[in-house]
Amino acid sequence: MFSPKKVLSILAILLISTISSFAVQRYLDKNALDINDDEAILIRPEFAIADTNGQLRNIKDWDGKVILLNFWATWCPPCLNEIPGFIELQEQYGEQGFQVIGIAVDNEEAVRKYMNEVKINYPVMVAEFEAIELSSRYGNRIGALPYSVIINREGEISDKITGELSKIKAEKMLERLDIKS
């Protein structure tokens, strides 16, 4: 015969294990979903935004190249820190089929004023809310700037970088896509 206390403890242990396994499963399910979400290979979404020359550009225009797409703004100090590095990257690796593209979340006047100071040797497009929306389609969950993605020659996004991207780090990422330094 069992004592009532034993019966009770067995029941309680059964109950607790049911509850905890249930909870753990719920937790795992939820997380598994999130991971799948994030790891899906993303094909770069298309867009049509005017560049500083007033010409409508689409990401398709650079198909077949390795692309560093950079979302930035003149009011964003960390964004401005990384631009000189991007200019050097464009100069050094442009010949190997590498292209930097800037999208400024800004107004045209501020961008033009900035580009008078700093000679940017790659195309820059300007848009405000449209650009924020576009960056989120490129995987920018928080909407933070600077935000950069690297796109391989097949049009797949291979890296997403929130925050400053240094020249050295970019070079390491590009090396995997056969852009040799």
Place this chain on the structure above:
Amino acid sequence: MTLFKHITAKSLSTLALILTASLFQHTANAAGGSALFDSFGMNNQDEILDVDDAFKLSTRNTDKALIATLKVTEGHYLYRNKVKISTDDPEVQTGELQLPAGESKDDPVFNQTLSVFHHDFEAVLPFRYTGSTDKSVIFTVEYQGCSEIAGICYPPQTKKITVQLLAANAFTADADEASSPTITATDTAEVSEQDKMSDALRSGNTWITLLAFFAAGLLLAFTPCVFPMIPILMGIIVGQGEAQSVKKSFSLSLVYVLAMASTYTIIGILVGLSGENIQAWFQNPWIIGSFAAIFVALAFSMFGFYELQMPSSIQNRLAQISNNQRGGTLLGTAIMGFLSALIVGPCVTAPLVGALIYIAETGDAVLGGMALFSLSMGMGAPLLVLGASAGKLLPKAGAWMETTKAVFGVMLLGLGIWLLERVTPPAATMALWAALLIISAIYLGALTTLNKGESGWHKLWKGLGIMLLIYGIAIFIGMMAGNRNIFQPLQGLSGSGVSTSIQSSADQQTSHLNFKQIKGVDGLNAALAEAKAQNKAVMLDFYADWCVSCKEMEALTFSNPEVQQALSGVILLQADVTPNDDKDRALYKHFNIIGPPSIMFFNRDGEELKNFRLVGYKNAQQFTQHIERSGIK
């Protein structure tokens, strides 16, 4: 590298974070010193706050100004020249926005000095409302800033704020009486109870706030959220057998209360951080069923069914390990405390939601957790007093002890049935109630003839027994007649000899509010659109079978004629979220709540009056006053 990024982005445990960070350090060192910082730069996705966590906007208003408070998290800043407040409403004339002086920040690129806010500040927009009717006006608040810690900037933010403005002539009338407009209570916007509690956490003295949560807990102790725990705890204490010292019964109560409070705290933090209603998961037939079974087992041991059968060999062995046994009892008590918090009383109350909002918004689990713990200790304090006095007051041994145990046994069985009500059809639990009452009555001697010279106690027991017997039979008859209310089991059966007019007025008195059921966000929007078309205000009630306060509201508040009067002309919607399925959860998300009980009010334009949200039980009088204050009618 991408692999690392995924790991850090997803792993919630600090351990994984530290591990990854150290891995990064290795790769960084291999690549050369300067890359070290960059690696962390890439790794910082976890430390980047959502913009609404980095900058928290709250607004209040008077009749002449809108005051926006922006809380700036340390290491972040907002640009002074990007803070704007405006409205498109032609009947509102706005003045110049008043901002404090900012701190200066150098902008090397444009060679200028920018003014920024690194700390909390208030932006005040003076305005004048010239409209002749009360109306809600939408203001737009804009701001933009960066995080110095994460080295990123946020996109410009635009928030719409709805403000309820009183008719201009109301103020001119005031001005007639006194030269300067008097400030009335309506000048300051109403703040809901749960927001008050979460604001209290955010600002102000920690100790006083914790004390306030403790006091709130004490108040909750006298509600059905805590009542069911009384027989459980008493069952445990009385079940220990004879000769309970005050010290022992107090330590048992303390273990029970601490376990209950810790569970509440941990669950609360998890809910606050994940936004999932964890307690709702446990409202599943299997878990409820097993817990009810534990109560039945506990009750039967109260009746002494087990001790009779315990073989002496086991008794001897138990005596041998009596030291361990003591520990075992404490563990068992802790387990009961843990389960009670999870399953028996999942009460969502205003202070609880306040703490959860605070945790969800700030991610500060420490202070939020301390508040939850104080709240639960407040709820448990009366249990402690009760438990300690049980050691003193309860009979030590003999026939009286047996009687006391039997009473708690019946209460535990009742608790089991009460739990089952959440998952079984009402007819089944009514039958169980009837059985419990009738059988208890027979044990009390309701059907035994009193012998001559029987003691007064026996007569008293018999009297009580007969009352229980009649009530039990009434429930049984009511159940068979298709009635589902155990408090008025014979309702509708009593009308046989009474004229129909009296019958109908009696019906009206006991009738409940007539809710229209809705499901999911789509259902809500459709119902709201319909109400708007009819130019009617709306009340939305979140209800679930497992929600103790919802049942209490239903039984006590919504049945009150004054409440029904106050709500006449208001469209009543109810979302029954008992299944807690995806659609229900979408609806929680829509309102940013964690679950029932929650009552929302919408004005004739279909806009929610957020400041008038109700969480937790309110009695008829409080509820009626609340409706009048909200002015939805």
